[in-house]
Amino acid sequence: MTMIFEELSQPILRTDASGLPIEWINFRHAVKLYYLDVVLYECGSELLTLHGGVNAVSGIRSELKINSIIATDSGIAAKNKLLNDYTPPLTNNALFQRDFHLCMYCGSRFMKSELSRDHVTPIVHGGKDEWNNCVTACKRCNQHKGSLTPEQANMKLIAIPFTPNHAEFIFLQKKRILADQMTFLRAHFPRTSPLHRRIEESLNI
Ligand SMILES: [Zn+2]
Numbered sequence: 001m002t003m004i005f006e007e008l009s010q011p012i013l014r015t016d017a018s019g020l021p022i023e024w025i026n027f028r029h030a031v032k033l034y035y036l037d038v039v040l041y042e043c044g045s046e047l048l049t050l051h052g053g054v055n056a057v058s059g060i061r062s063e064l065k066i067n068s069i070i071a072t073d074s075g076i077a078a079k080n081k082l083l084n085d086y087t088p089p090l091t092n093n094a095l096f097q098r099d100f101h102l103c104m105y106c107g108s109r110f111m112k113s114e115l116s117r118d119h120v121t122p123i124v125h126g127g128k129d130e131w132n133n134c135v136t137a138c139k140r141c142n143q144h145k146g147s148l149t150p151e152q153a154n155m156k157l158i159a160i161p162f163t164p165n166h167a168e169f170i171f172l173q174k175k176r177i178l179a180d181q182m183t184f185l186r187a188h189f190p191r192t193s194p195l196h197r198r199i200e201e202s203l204n205i
Helices: 027-035 092-098 139-145 166-173 179-186 194-204
Strands: 012-015 021-025 039-054 061-072 115-119 134-138
Touching (some): 021 027, 061 179, 092 134, 092 166, 134 139
Antiparallel strands (some): 115 134
């Protein structure tokens, strides 16, 4: 199959039949889902067009258009992951994204290599390694804080850590998100999500 791509690297947002976001997939995965005939409907914008061979009988060239958001019926229901007690896995990448690469103590923005995971209540003081007790901190602030609590170290957090829901977690997994994908995901964020303000602030920069 000869393929002409407009955009190959842009991740595609896959949802379940009811439109709840499931995961990011690449275009190869999306093509497979189209050919398996499990794409129920599309949202967002047309992302890329794949051109196949010319049909010997009809003379028509086959074409497959792939959208930025596709709803699939493949037995995967996202509902469980949108329940209140779902906790996405805590990774440094997602944590730094949650905090928009800002040190939650000095407020400066850093490259990933300059950042670290800080336990607000240190593990030695009974703090847990979970979203609500973890913040992004620059290595300098983290070292300065050491094994003290913010109060003991006299360091104030600029924002309260929070546990993302599944839609927020999907958002945190990718850096390149199209405007329509962003709007779609934000519709599934809690109304009070701090990410709304962080996204708006970053768009204003
Ligand atoms: Zn800092």
